[in-house]
Amino acid sequence: MLDTPITGPIEGPEGPDHHQDHHHVSPTPIGFWIYLMSDCIIFGTLFATYAVLGGNYAGGPGPKDLFEPGLVAWETALLLISSITFGVAMLNATAHKLGSTIMWLIITVLFGAGFLAIELYEFHHLIHIGAGPDRSAFLSAFFLLVGTHGLHVTFGSIWLITLVFQLRKHGLIEANMRRLSTLSMFWHFLDLIWIGVFSFVYLVRLV
Amino acid sequence: MAEHSSHSHGTMGQLMIGFVLAVILSIIPFYLVMADVEMSRTTIIGIIMGLGAVQIIVHLVYFLHVNRSVEEGWTLAASVLAIIILCIVLAGSLWVMHNMNENMMPMPSQEQMLEMMNLQNQQG
Numbered sequence: 001m002l003d004t005p006i007t008g009p010i011e012g013p014e015g016p017d018h019h020q021d022h023h024h025v026s027p028t029p030i031g032f033w034i035y036l037m038s039d040c041i042i043f044g045t046l047f048a049t050y051a052v053l054g055g056n057y058a059g060g061p062g063p064k065d066l067f068e069p070g071l072v073a074w075e076t077a078l079l080l081i082s083s084i085t086f087g088v089a090m091l092n093a094t095a096h097k098l099g100s101t102i103m104w105l106i107i108t109v110l111f112g113a114g115f116l117a118i119e120l121y122e123f124h125h126l127i128h129i130g131a132g133p134d135r136s137a138f139l140s141a142f143f144l145l146v147g148t149h150g151l152h153v154t155f156g157s158i159w160l161i162t163l164v165f166q167l168r169k170h171g172l173i174e175a176n177m178r179r180l181s182t183l184s185m186f187w188h189f190l191d192l193i194w195i196g197v198f199s200f201v202y203l204v205r206l207v
Numbered sequence: 208m209a210e211h212s213s214h215s216h217g218t219m220g221q222l223m224i225g226f227v228l229a230v231i232l233s234i235i236p237f238y239l240v241m242a243d244v245e246m247s248r249t250t251i252i253g254i255i256m257g258l259g260a261v262q263i264i265v266h267l268v269y270f271l272h273v274n275r276s277v278e279e280g281w282t283l284a285a286s287v288l289a290i291i292i293l294c295i296v297l298a299g300s301l302w303v304m305h306n307m308n309e310n311m312m313p314m315p316s317q318e319q320m321l322e323m324m325n326l327q328n329q330q331g
Contacts, residue, residue: 029282030281030282030285033281033282033285033286034285037285037286037288037289038289040289040293041289041292041293041296044292044293044296044297045296045300047297048296048297048300048301049300051297051300051301052300052301052304069237069240069241070241072237073237073241076233076237077233080226080229080230080233083266083270084222084226087216087217087222087270088219088222090216091216091217091218091219091222094216181216184216185271188266188270188271189271191266191270192263192266192267192270192271195233195259195262195263195266196259196263198233198236199236199255199256199258199259200256200259203236203237203239203240203255204252204255204256206240207239207240207248207251207252207255
């Protein structure tokens with residue numbers, strides 16, 4: 001916020017000198033990247049928790065009794081495709097195509113919703129068969145890590161829907177472009193965390 | 208602003224290269240687990256973790272466009288700092304908790320506990 005005068009409305013009246021400000025583009029991307037890195041550290045600690053507690057079943061069911069790789073493969077596919085469709089939306093936005101940007105964003109949110117639906121089904125199923133987060137340290141760590149990722153996807157989807165309304169109202173103005181590019185980072189980042197989840201939380205424990 | 212933004216969004220080509228690589232790098236680990244491939248356990252775990260690490264780099268390069276030039280290197284600097292902290296957290300937790308588990312007194316089972324209580328009662 002301290003830097004707003006550099007990129008804010010003051011830029012205009014400065015007249016001929018304003019091309020100097022091209023070096024001071026909006027500080028939002030780097031600020032958001034630093035936020036993502038802090039998120040990365042949160043996920044890192046949750047991964048460490050899972051690594052430490054993942055073997056403590058308290059006499060309850062273990063990964064091989066509970067995890068279904070087929071479901072995880074579907075989740076992975078949906079999240080990866082949603083990352084690509086977001087990329088396409090971003091390319092359309094930089095090409096100033098409002099209609100197709102909105103269309104691809106809606107496709108993205110549908111894939112995101114598909115991912116969340118499978119995750120909720122899995123959680124519901126696990127709790128239903130008595131393997132909820134209160135069953136063992138392994139399941140607490142599992143629900144905490146995978147649930148935190150799911151919450152991120154949920155908030156990302158809410159952000160996406162909000163942005164669709166913003167775009168329909170104001171079009172591809174600079175503020176909306178900034179919001180789009182930060183959400184794009186957020187969305188790709190969630191896909192990146194999911195690589196760790198499907199490899200380390202699910203697949204490795206099924207070997 | 209989009210034209211001279213220092214955070215580029217790549218091209219369709221980059222997106223597709225990233226997509227194809229990510230698909231390949233995801234299918235192999237799922238195949239290894241779901242098709243019960245004949246290999247030693249450690250090898251399969253090693254392959255899964257290795258491919259995961261490669262895929263993270265693919266995502267960073269092709270989707271998130273992290274390189275030395277973005278934001279005059281600040282993105283890379285922030286990422287490197289995060290990775291260092293992550294390594295300390297992960298390696299530290301695993302090391303400390305492993306040592307703690309190693310040095311823990313063996314916990315008596317429920318039957319042993321009952322036996323001990325019976326003995327105490329008899330003595331008392």
